[in-house]
Each structure stands twice: as C-alpha cells, then as structure tokens.
Amino acid sequence: MRNNLNRKILLASRPTGTPDASHFKMIEEQIPELKEGEVLIQSVYLSVDPYMRGRMSDAKSYAQPYEVGEPFIGGIVGKVVDSKNPKYESGQFVDGRLEWADYNVSDGSNIRRVNPDLAPVTTALHVLGMPGLTAYFGLLYIGEPKKGETVVVSGASGAVGMIVGQIAKLKGCRVVGIAGTDEKCSFLTNELGFDSAINYKTAEHLGKTLREACPSGVDIYFDNVGGSVSDAVMNQINFQARIIICGQISQYNLEKPEMGPRVAGQLLKTSSLMKGFIVSDYAEHNKEGLKQLSEWVRDGKIQYRENVVEGFENTIEAFLGLFRGDNLGKQLVKVTEE
Amino acid sequence: MRNNLNRKILLASRPTGTPDASHFKMIEEQIPELKEGEVLIQSVYLSVDPYMRGRMSDAKSYAQPYEVGEPFIGGIVGKVVDSKNPKYESGQFVDGRLEWADYNVSDGSNIRRVNPDLAPVTTALHVLGMPGLTAYFGLLYIGEPKKGETVVVSGASGAVGMIVGQIAKLKGCRVVGIAGTDEKCSFLTNELGFDSAINYKTAEHLGKTLREACPSGVDIYFDNVGGSVSDAVMNQINFQARIIICGQISQYNLEKPEMGPRVAGQLLKTSSLMKGFIVSDYAEHNKEGLKQLSEWVRDGKIQYRENVVEGFENTIEAFLGLFRGDNLGKQLVKVTEE
Numbered sequence: 285m286r287n288n289l290n291r292k293i294l295l296a297s298r299p300t301g302t303p304d305a306s307h308f309k310m311i312e313e314q315i316p317e318l319k320e321g322e323v324l325i326q327s328v329y330l331s332v333d334p335y336m337r338g339r340m341s342d343a344k345s346y347a348q349p350y351e352v353g354e355p356f357i358g359g360i361v362g363k364v365v366d367s368k369n370p371k372y373e374s375g376q377f378v379d380g381r382l383e384w385a386d387y388n389v390s391d392g393s394n395i396r397r398v399n400p401d402l403a404p405v406t407t408a409l410h411v412l413g414m415p416g417l418t419a420y421f422g423l424l425y426i427g428e429p430k431k432g433e434t435v436v437v438s439g440a441s442g443a444v445g446m447i448v449g450q451i452a453k454l455k456g457c458r459v460v461g462i463a464g465t466d467e468k469c470s471f472l473t474n475e476l477g478f479d480s481a482i483n484y485k486t487a488e489h490l491g492k493t494l495r496e497a498c499p500s501g502v503d504i505y506f507d508n509v510g511g512s513v514s515d516a517v518m519n520q521i522n523f524q525a526r527i528i529i530c531g532q533i534s535q536y537n538l539e540k541p542e543m544g545p546r547v548a549g550q551l552l553k554t555s556s557l558m559k560g561f562i563v564s565d566y567a568e569h570n571k572e573g574l575k576q577l578s579e580w581v582r583d584g585k586i587q588y589r590e591n592v593v594e595g596f597e598n599t600i601e602a603f604l605g606l607f608r609g610d611n612l613g614k615q616l617v618k619v620t621e622e
Numbered sequence: 623m624r625n626n627l628n629r630k631i632l633l634a635s636r637p638t639g640t641p642d643a644s645h646f647k648m649i650e651e652q653i654p655e656l657k658e659g660e661v662l663i664q665s666v667y668l669s670v671d672p673y674m675r676g677r678m679s680d681a682k683s684y685a686q687p688y689e690v691g692e693p694f695i696g697g698i699v700g701k702v703v704d705s706k707n708p709k710y711e712s713g714q715f716v717d718g719r720l721e722w723a724d725y726n727v728s729d730g731s732n733i734r735r736v737n738p739d740l741a742p743v744t745t746a747l748h749v750l751g752m753p754g755l756t757a758y759f760g761l762l763y764i765g766e767p768k769k770g771e772t773v774v775v776s777g778a779s780g781a782v783g784m785i786v787g788q789i790a791k792l793k794g795c796r797v798v799g800i801a802g803t804d805e806k807c808s809f810l811t812n813e814l815g816f817d818s819a820i821n822y823k824t825a826e827h828l829g830k831t832l833r834e835a836c837p838s839g840v841d842i843y844f845d846n847v848g849g850s851v852s853d854a855v856m857n858q859i860n861f862q863a864r865i866i867i868c869g870q871i872s873q874y875n876l877e878k879p880e881m882g883p884r885v886a887g888q889l890l891k892t893s894s895l896m897k898g899f900i901v902s903d904y905a906e907h908n909k910e911g912l913k914q915l916s917e918w919v920r921d922g923k924i925q926y927r928e929n930v931v932e933g934f935e936n937t938i939e940a941f942l943g944l945f946r947g948d949n950l951g952k953q954l955v956k957v958t959e960e
Contacts, residue, residue, distance in 0.1 A: 338891075510886050524903075529890045543881040548848050551898035552867045553676075558896045560889035565862075 324366035331359035332603040355383040410614035419447035421566040431456030439508030441468035443614035525556040589613030662704035669697035670941040693721040748952035757785035759904040769794035777846030779806035781952035867898040927951030
C-alpha cells in the first residue's frame, strides 16, 4: 500500500493567459519519517477547483498565491496510513487542505475526520465540503431567496452551481441554469429539477433566450463565470436584485483585463446589490451549513454528480479541463483505491 | 404677491446625449380656482437635482419618467397663499414634490409643513431633505462605517457628497473627497474638515494621488459620479469594502453606454459589496434620519453650502449647470422672496 516515493505537483512558473502543462512540475521525494504528533495521510481523492487559477498568479487576492517551486495545495480526502498522533489512527478517513501529493504529513491541525458511513467520502470535497458551503452561504446569506423569485445560476452544472440551483428550488424559486453543453443543460432540467437551462454557446441571442426563460425578470443571479454571460443577465435584473459573485471563470485566463458594460448604473436604477465573497467569510456558520446540507443529501433532496479522473498523474490535465468546460459535475482525481 | 399667470416648465422632448434648452418648454397658464380641500402654494425655492436627468429618458428605472408635454416635478419649498384645506393656512411654509411652476395646487397629500423657526426653509431641500437623507441612509445603512476606516466620496462638494463626508467624520473615519475644482477641494478640507480632497481634473495620475491620500486603502466608496473616477477608486478597495452607488452623473448624458473595467472580479477578490439605492428604499427610517440630521445641524456638527440662482426663468440653466459642475453646494433656484 505504501512505497517510499511521494509524487508532488509544484508550480513551475506563473502563467499570464491560459495555463498549460509547462506551468506545472511533478517531482518525486522520499516520504519523511513521522515526528511525535504527526499523521501520514495517503491521498485517495483530490479536488481540482477553478479558484486555484487565481492562486497561480501573484496579484493581490483573498487567497495567498502559490509560490513558484512549491506544491499546489487544495482539498484532499485521504486515509491515515501511519500515526504518531493520539487523535488519529491508521485506516481512518480525513480531509483537509493538503499538498497535491500521494502522501501528506500533518500535525492534525489542518485535517478533520470524515465518516465513510454517513456519505461517500468524496462528498467531503463537494456537496458536504467547500463547494457545497459556498453554494449554501452565497445563495442564502447574500441572495436571501424568497418563494416565487427567479434565480439564475451561471456555471450551473459545476460543483457549486448544481447545489445553488437545488437549494433555490427547495426555497420555492424558479431556477434557470446557464451551462455550456446540451448534455449539461439536460442534466440540470431532467435530473436536478431546474425549471429551465440555457446553453449559452448555442443560444442565438442569449438576452432573448433569458427573457423567455425568466418572464418575471431576474431576482437573484448567482454568478460563477462573469463576462458576456453575466452582461446578458444584468440586463434582466429586477428591482432590488441580488447578484452573488462567486467566480469569474471566463476572466481568469485573460492576458489582460477585459472591458465590459458598466454595471453601476444598472445597480443604481434597480436598487440592486452585487457582492463578492469567499466561503471562509462565513466560517462561523460552517456547522449549520454542513448539518443542513447533510440532511438534504440524506433525504434525497439534493443530488450531486462527480466527474472522476483516475491517477495522480492526470491531476494537471483534470485541472486544465475545468477551463475548457470538460467536466459535468464536481471534478475529482482518484489517486488510489479507498 | 399673486398675479393670475403661472409659469410652468415642461419636458419638450427627450434628449439622447447632453440636454440643452431645446428639451424644455416654458408656458404660462391661468392659476386654477381651488376646490374644497385644496391648497395653493407659491414656489419660493426650487431644487434642481442630477437624478432628474434620468427621468427625462424613458428607459426603465426606479423613477417614473417625465412625460413629454408634462411639467417637471421636483422638490419645492413654497408658501401657502390660499387654502380650502383645514390643515393648512396662508403664510405657512410647506415642501413637497411639486411641478416646476410659480404656483402649485395640492390636495395636501404631497406636501408637509416646514417650520421656518427650526432652520432656514431651504434646508428642507438639502441637508434636512432628500439629499441629506440620501447621504445618511447610503453611508450608514449600506456603508456601515467603522472608526478608523477610510471613506472616499466622489462628487464630494455636491448636495449629497458634502453631507456624506461630514457624517463619516462624525463616525471617526478618514475622509477623502473627490471634486472638480480647486475651490471645491479647498471648501471640503478647510470648511468641512475632510482629511484630503482631490481635484480629479488636474490630478496627473488619479490612482497615484488616491493611493497617497488613502495610505490604508479604501474601505467605503460613496459614488456619485461613476466612470473613470470610480475606476481609479475601485483599484484601491480593501477586503470587505462597501461601494455605495448613489449617482453616476458622468454617465447620464452619454449617447450610448460606456464600456469600462469589469468590477465583478475586484468585488470577488476582496469579498466586497456594491449596492445601488434610492432614498425611498429607506422611507421607514425618514423620521430617525431627519431627527439625527437636525440635531447635527443645530449643534454645528454638519455645515452646508447653497448655490442659489435667482428667478424661475433661470431654472433650466441652473439644472444644465449641474452637469458642467458649475455648482459648489446644493443648487437651488429662488423663485420669489420668502
């Protein structure tokens, strides 16, 4: 189960447009000996997320940038394979923000136990983890959806978007998803119960299609993508609309910032709110959020979909695929068998 | 005191760029006879405000557009000169949203009494009226300023901006005003106690000047102008900044919407909020706001400045001057002697 070599993925250099394999470097190291209080964790599932693109740059942001020559860090579910920490024992599942590697050594402060009997361990990386909480906090704390309102979600079939739409349905809203393939759109309406889904890549006139899908206008816009998709939605917002800025994936790989229609005038005319956030802004509510999400998943009220790539060596390609819209559902890498 | 002719200013046609005299029409009518329950009000002071430009267009907005061939409506302080309403008697001062005219007939539902002993009656049109409440609600309810934070105000010497900055000072903030002449800037720092004021028209590099004036970044931006001034401020915002969209005067006269740097990414990186509003959103708090503003004015904690033009016939020119930045302080038209 354990050899002595540990593969790690490092940031080789900072991209200025779209990243490619040259910006990553895979190395092999010896697994260090454990010190007193430490735990050795073997990665089982690894999460690749769009926000990580931001950390490859050194522009000022909420997230500390990755350092060149240092490993990527992200959500990982792993198994304890050795422990000198009384709180953890071999065979237990944990998740935490760990290095992209086969093995991580932890002092226990950056991991938490995952109970494989409550839900599949992978859910700790999406619906019962960071993306699920992101959906929950953004929609409920910023959006404050009311029954009968219309909620539009961009990036709707992604890890966050699919949860946002389902919570909005549970709150009695009309939910319209925007995604980039017909397969994604049919997943949203047929499997998740979205009222409507729009393929922005094939819609002849996105504004017109949106107006048809949102006959009463847009009260809440949960934005994962930005750019021209968002421009079209902003033209449809109602009085006192809430625009939740969760991601801007269309903008992350631009070599220089894109110009667009100014939004301030639209916010002014409609007394609307636009708010950026990061999941950790609401960390004090994590327990409440996870409890509610767990109940919804247990009761079958929230569905999820995973897109699993096998093999640590395919991590980089899985990450780059996020920006091509390859994934339907939460993109994971299976590093080893459970 | 009263003749039988009533001058009125109508919207002659809708402007598509900058409005000029041709978009207005002055007519003369007979003053109608009062019916039971009605009051005749002679205009004494009339308020011209930038938001009225929006009402000259028929684009969807919070405010109903003016109709072509119908009179402009705005804030007016007047004197009751005849009354068939038991609640009002001749000689009393009132204010209300009334037609741009020498005389208005009201059934009493759109006016309120103004006590000339508490403060000059003109203050009902600015610090103790709509602009004062706009400053109060926007800064306190959206901005939630905390001691030690840095507040930047654009259009800082206007009716709203000058009150915003002074309330922010009362809340213990560092206050930086942006205005368009050296005279306005010196008014802000020397008479109103702003910590710094920037003439955006002469600043060689607005971003650099702002950075120097805001060494700890910008926590609150109260925006009355939009456009490139706001672009420069948006580059300086701190984590969890609040951007209050009160006006966008730089954009009102554009023939077609201007493109600009997208703000969503900046809001995302900083977990910041941008919110448009109109004073009536907070109408339930009017009493509280007026009470507090009155106390501050009475105690000399808030100063104000008026720019008074004499003569109803100069109303149009006074309004057009708003967009040239002619006014230092609240722009009023004196229609007749008190």
